Amino acid sequence: PEHFLITLALPAETEVVWVEDFYRGIGDCLDMFGGFLAGGETSGVPSGSAAVISIAATGSVQREHLILRSTARAGDALFVTGTLGGSIHGKHLDFTPRVEAAGWLVRNFKPSAMMDLSDGLGKDLPRLAKASGCGFSIDETAIPVTTGSTVAEAIGDGEDFELLFCLEESRADGLLQAWPFADLPLTRIGRMEEDGKEQALGGGWEHFRS
Amino acid sequence: PEHFLITLALPAETEVVWVEDFYRGIGDCLDMFGGFLAGGETSGVPSGSAAVISIAATGSVQREHLILRSTARAGDALFVTGTLGGSIHGKHLDFTPRVEAAGWLVRNFKPSAMMDLSDGLGKDLPRLAKASGCGFSIDETAIPVTTGSTVAEAIGDGEDFELLFCLEESRADGLLQAWPFADLPLTRIGRMEEDGKEQALGGGWEHFRS
Incomplete structure (x- = not known):
């Protein structure tokens, strides 16, 4: 910043x-x-x-630490931090941005692609996949859901601001073992697929829904 | 830009x-x-x-072309471009920012200090003077007033977006002769004075005036 x-x-x-x-x-x-x-x-x-x-x-990043949402590869494991859903109940109003976790990830594992979830997994994951020319598959039972929210809300509420990122499959277990943030869950929720193999996900925040 | x-x-x-x-x-x-x-x-x-x-x-400027509002000197001549007043009547809604004129000034005369007038001469000139540790004196009859506006409106309306700048006295006449913008008036309205010698000017836009 x-x-x-x-x-x-x-x-x-x-x-x-x-x-x-x-x-x-x-x-x-x-x-x-x-x-x-x-x-x-x-x-x-x-x-x-x-x-x-x-x-x-405004902010800047060292060139070698720059991670885009357009550089995921088919076969990469897909992770999210924290739990999803609950902004409808005000969860996002008391939230610490994942600046520290993102920095640690970049320095230690350099994900192949990363973004934060502002409009909900259901909208933002397809964006990351499209930008990368990939599809994706999700295990909906693996999605970490905020207590009191449903899976549909976890996919659709938006304003999670958790990190969504991709990492080559061979390093996925190593990341889960090395993850140093005891208070911040890290969950593998699926994988990137070849282009065209895109799972339907409900929801996602519509800015102008009336 | x-x-x-x-x-x-x-x-x-x-x-x-x-x-x-x-x-x-x-x-x-x-x-x-x-x-x-x-x-x-x-x-x-x-x-x-x-x-x-x-x-x-965001924008950037070459270091040698940077002009601040805090570097005017007592004795400098004080200029404004265009005419002042009239934003109350919508003048500012059809206005071309003085990007070209500012660039010409910087390359050819490098003013000692410069800013644009967003809250009106009556508020912005004291700001420039204070930032420079100077006072100022204005010939109110010299202020270029937009047709249909009063002198008080020219000082107080705000949203002029004209350039206000200072130039050492010895170069003032040369600037007036060299000014190449036939459609854009350039007017000498006063001079910078020693600190503490500050003329009272009425007006200036209050953002939260109710």
Whole structure:
């Protein structure tokens, strides 16, 4: 993380203490993960309108540590961190981004492809597969489901922000043994397949669902 | 200009054709000034809420072409491009950013300090002066006022996006003679003074004025 731009569009009835609390939280996050608040914009919206917060961030990565979503290969094992589902119940509002785990993975196992799950496994896995020119197969009974959620919700809720990544099959067991994060589950959920062999997955978050 | 991130927060009643027109305009701007649309986010707001558009952009400048707002010196002549005032009447909605003029200035005269006027001369000039540890004096009768606006509006409307810059006194006449943009007025409006000698200017845009 390098520079952050924060834009607030707030209705007149917004309490100053709310804005102060917001920036205190932003400050805590910058302390934790690094990065600088470089600027942004403030604007009003009509009274009664929703407040809108938009945050843009820049970052950089060493060339040899760059991992794309377009470089998975058929036969790779497919993993997710954490548990999926539950953003409907607010789980995503108290979540630590997987920055540390992603860094460890890149340095120690360099996955063949990786992304975070923002729109749900049901939408994001097909994107990774398409970008890589692969298909995929999932063992739905293996999906790590957040307590209180169903498998369908784990596939469809979105806003998980867990890591989805691919690793060559021969190194999959070694990764599971080496995984050092006791509080963060790591689960093998399937494999990448040849292009055209794509399993149907329900769900995924629609931004403009009304 | 390098990378652009565009975030839209739209109510469900937004017409698709509006979004298409919006991105067509963005595409025209990118064609004109360069830069790539790198991503962003889309989200909904409740029906009846204001639509919010947030655009973040990155850019870079050659080190020797970098001009800050904090490096003006007492005695420098003070210039603005274009005419000021009129955003209340929508002038700023059909405006070409002064990218070409700024580039010419930097290459040919390298101003001692420069910024664009986003909150109005009455707010932005004191900011430039404060950042530079200077005061300023303005000849209000010299301010180039947009037809149909008053001097107070020229100082206070904001959203002018004209260039405000400082140049050492000895080069001021040379600049006025060399200025190559026939359609863009260039006006000397005053000078930078020693710190503490700051003229009162009315107005300037308040983001949260209710």
